Amino acid sequence: MTSTQKVSDQKAFDALLRTRLAAFTRKTFATVDPGTPYSHNWHVDLIAEYLEACTRREIKRLIINIPPRYLKSISVTVAWPAWLLGLNPAERILASSYAHSLSLKHSTDCRLVVKSDWYRRIFPNVQLVGDQDTKEKFVTTERGMRYATSVAGSVIGEGGNYLIVDDPHSAAGALSDVQRKTACTWFDQAFATRLNDKANGVIVVVMQRLHAEDLTGHLLGKGGWEHLCIPAVAETRTFIDFGRIKLTREAGEPLHSERENLQAIDRQKVELGSYAYAGQYQQRPAPPEGGMFKAGWFQRYERKEEKYLRIVQSWDTAIKASQINDPSCCTTWGERHGGWDLLQVVVRRLEYPDLKSLVVSQATAWQPDAILIEDKASGQQLLQDLRRETQLPIIAINPEADKITRAAACSALVESGRVYLPTHAAWLTDYEMEMMQFPNGAHDDQVDSTTQFLNWMKLSAASQIRIRRL
Known part of the structure; x- marks a missing residue:
C-alpha cells in the first residue's frame, strides 16, 4: 500500500x-x-x-x-x-x-x-x-x-x-x-x-x-x-x-452468544436467583414466568386479520392527570374464531375533557362494535356524557369484585392460549411488563382494561349459550 x-x-x-x-x-x-x-x-x-x-x-x-x-x-x-x-x-x-x-x-x-x-x-x-x-x-x-x-x-x-x-x-x-x-x-x-x-x-x-x-x-x-x-x-x-x-x-436467542452463551446465562440465573435474574438480565423485575399471568400463555400474531368478527375497546379511566395517579388506558381488541388479538394499547394521563375527546377519537379510528367503560368513579360521568352527546356503542361495566379476583376469573382464557399479542409494537414491552408483574407492579391500568374485556367476553359467551339452550 x-x-x-x-x-x-x-x-x-x-x-x-x-x-x-x-x-x-x-x-x-x-x-x-x-x-x-x-x-x-x-x-x-x-x-x-x-x-x-x-x-x-x-x-x-x-x-x-x-x-x-x-x-x-x-x-x-x-x-x-x-x-x-x-x-x-x-x-x-x-x-x-x-x-x-x-x-x-x-x-x-x-x-x-x-x-x-x-x-x-x-x-x-x-x-x-x-x-x-x-x-x-x-x-x-x-x-x-x-x-x-x-x-x-x-x-x-x-x-x-x-x-x-x-x-x-x-x-x-x-x-x-x-x-x-x-x-x-x-x-x-x-x-x-x-x-x-x-x-x-x-x-x-x-x-x-x-x-x-x-x-x-x-x-x-x-x-x-x-x-x-x-x-x-x-x-x-x-x-x-x-x-x-x-x-x-428469535425466541430463546441470547443477546451476544460470543460473550455470554445460554449456558453462561443459565449459571447467572442460578447464582442471582429468579427475581434478580428477571430484573438485571431480562429487564423485567418479576420472575420471567410472571405472576398471575405467565409469559408463555400469550400467543403471537404476525399481522392483523383483514376482517374481525367484531372490534371491542375497553377503557380503564382516571380523571386526575397527576403523575401519582394511574393513567387512563384503552385496549383495542379484534375478535376472531378461536381468540382475540390485542390491536392497540393507549395509555395517557388526562384531565376529563381530554379523556372524553380521546374516547371519541379512538372510536373514530377503530369503529368498534362495543366500548366498555367501568360504571364507577370517573367512568360514571364519562358514560353519561358520551351517551348524551354521541351515538357510540357504549356499554357500562359494573365490577363486582376486587382487581385480583377479576384477574383470576379470566386468567384461564389467557392460559388456554386464546389471547394474542403482536410480535412487534411500540407499546408491547410496557404492556407485557405490567401484565407479568401484576399484582405486585406499580401500575395496573393495562391489566384492568384487559381483564374488563376478557370477563365481558366470558359473560357474553355464557349468555349466548343460555340463549341457545332456551
Missing part, C-alpha cells in the same frame, strides 16, 4: 469516526480498555442509533435497559459525551451514577478519550482549559464541559444540554424503599431541573432493572419516555427496526 493510499484510508476512517457514533464507540473501547479484545454485536450499533437520534433532538427522553457488562457505560456515558463535544465543543453535559467513584471513573475514561491522539486528530477544535481539567469536570475553550456527579449529589450552579443517568441504583440500594425513593426524588427535583433548555434538552437514563419501582419504573409510569429494552435472552420473536438496524431476534 502506498503512502497516498494510507493517507486516503486514514481520512476515510477519521470521517467515519466523526459521523458514526457506533464506529466511535468501538474506537473508544480500544482506548479505555486496551487489554481486552473487542467483540462486536448489533446491540452496540442499536444503542448508537438511538443516541444519534437524541443528538438530532428526535428523541429527548430515552431509557435504555440492558444487562450488566454489555458496554452500556462505554456507549452512553463515555463515548457519547466525547463525541458530542467533538461535534460541538460548546456542548454542556452532566452525567451521574449511584456512586461518586463510579461517576469519576466514567469521567476519567471520557477525558482519556478526549486527550487521545486520534481524538485530537479528528476533532482538532476541542481544547481543554488547563485550570478546569479535573476528574470531576473538564471544560473546553468554547465553554463546553462534562461534569460528573452522583445520585443525591449536589448539582447547584451546573446546567447541561444533555443529562445522563447511568445506574442510578446499586443492586442492594434498589431493594431499600428509602434509598430507591431518594434516587427517584433526586432525579425529579434536582437532576432533571438542570436542563438549560427545557424544551430541547435531552435526558438519557441507562440501567439494568432492579425493582418494579426503580427509576425506570418511576419514569415509565409518568409516560413520555422512549424505551429501548434489551433482554439477555429474547422471550419472544422480536423484530428490531430502528435507524440503520433491522434484524429479528
